Amino acid sequence: MPTGHIVVLGAGVIGLSTAIRLLEQGYEVDVVARDLPQDPKSIAFTSPWAGAHHVSVATGADMRMHEFDKRTFEVMSSMIEQGHESLFYCTQMEYREQPRPTGEADETSQLSLMSRYHPDFRWLDAHELPEGIQHGATFKAILIDTPTYLPSLATQFEKLGGRLHRCESLSSLSSALSSSSSPSLARADVLVNCSGLGAWTLVPDDKVFPTRGQLVIVRAPWVAEGKTRLGPGGVYDYIIPRPKSGHVVLGGCAEKNNWDPKPRPDMARRIKERCLALCPKLLPPDKRGRGTIDDLDVVEDAVGLRPTREGGIRLEADRVRIEGEGRDVPVVHHYGHGGYGYQSSWGSAEAAAELVKAALSSGRSKL
Structure with a gap:
């Protein structure tokens, strides 16, 4: 059984999924975060805002993501079979305004990769395609009720023996492990950095940036089917039911490097018009x-x-020097999931746990 004390920075879906996998492998685990799942929603904490559903966006350009998503689908399917109350199967319809790729490009297209593991997958016949749609598919997807799923991860983490700590502000990664923050955290053997957008300043990593998404949530408990329409230039619309509440999430947009936290009326109107159509x-x-x-x-x-x-x-594994204490601690970086944190969470978490194991034995590794 592995031994070691791990501190995970961040209590979003990536941080909590990783922390749970580490606990299951026998490590002592603390999660340190500014925002916790039970808190009121804040623009600085991404996970509570997500739709969310398991519909992979992986293509042949990123087979690692495909493997993470596939593994996560397997885990979430098992969770449904065990009676998890925040995960649901649903029929998903995927529409594409562009023609279906051919040859090798088709074999590793987004939809073709999903056909490898989604139950009931089939390509849509021509008569099933709405006006303006060139091709599409239907399959069984998984809905993730994020308002209840994220707190359920925190509950599972604590039941397994993990400890949650709130830290209102951190100036750097090393400050999470300094003796001034907490004596118990200061003795950690490895820090796992699941700080999400916070990595921009905490690492710092100038490759990190926000992609703004705006949603309209409506009450429509009679809608049970998910739908996505994807057009050229990244224009897309999606409909994600939430069976527990009877709400339906409508989107979307993906505005890079836009930090605006306020919903824009023009975007809300566009989302409603396109989703209603x-x-x-x-x-x-x-x-x-x-x-x-x-x-x-x-x-x-x-x-x-x-x-x-x-x-x-x-x-990736790295090391960080603890400010003013003259010692280094291994760090496993695990962030940058963009809009696919939920659907890659368990596969990605298991990969991070392997890096923790390697970091404890050798101090440096990379995936």
Whole structure:
């Protein structure tokens, strides 16, 4: 059984998933974070804002992400079978405005990679395609009720013996392990850096940047099917049901390097118009056929900042010098998941746990 004391920085979906896997492997684990899952939502804490569903965006350009997503789907499927109350299967419809790739490009396209592990996958026939859609597919996806799923991870972490600590502000990675912060944290053998967007200043890593996403959440408990429409230039629309609350998440946008935390009325209107065109059933039954976006039962307009990194996930071992104490501690960096943190969480966490094991034995490794 492994031995060692690990401090995980960050209590988002990546930090908590990683911490749980480390506890399961026998390590002593503390999670240090400014924001905790039970807190009111804050623009500085990304995970509570997510949609979310497991619909991979991996292509042949990033097979590592594909493997992480595939593994996460396996884990979440097992969690559903065990009765997890925040995960649900649903039928997913994927529409593409561009023609289906051919040859080798098709074999490693986003949809083709998903066909390798999503149940009930099939390509849509021509008569099933809405106007303006060139190709598409349907399959069984997983819905993630983030308002309850994230707190459930924190509960699981604590039941396994982990400890959560709030730290209002950190100036650097090393400050998380300084003796002035906490004697128990100062004796950690490895720091796992799951700080998300915070890595921009804490590492610091100038490859990290926010990708702004705006959502409109509506009440429509009769909608049970997820839908995504993808057009050229990255324009996309998505519909993600939340069965527990009867809410449906509508999106979206992906605005790089935009820190604006406030919902914009023009973007909200665009999202509602396009999503209503994609799914007329969003309207209450008595409004269908004659209703407009003004008849949607809007619960909330929201904004989240996806913690994106140029080059993708940073999953790498390093060392950090503890300021004023003359000692080095191994660090495993695990951040930069952008908008796919939930759907890659368990596969990515298991890879990070392997790096922790290697860091304890050799002090330096890389994936």
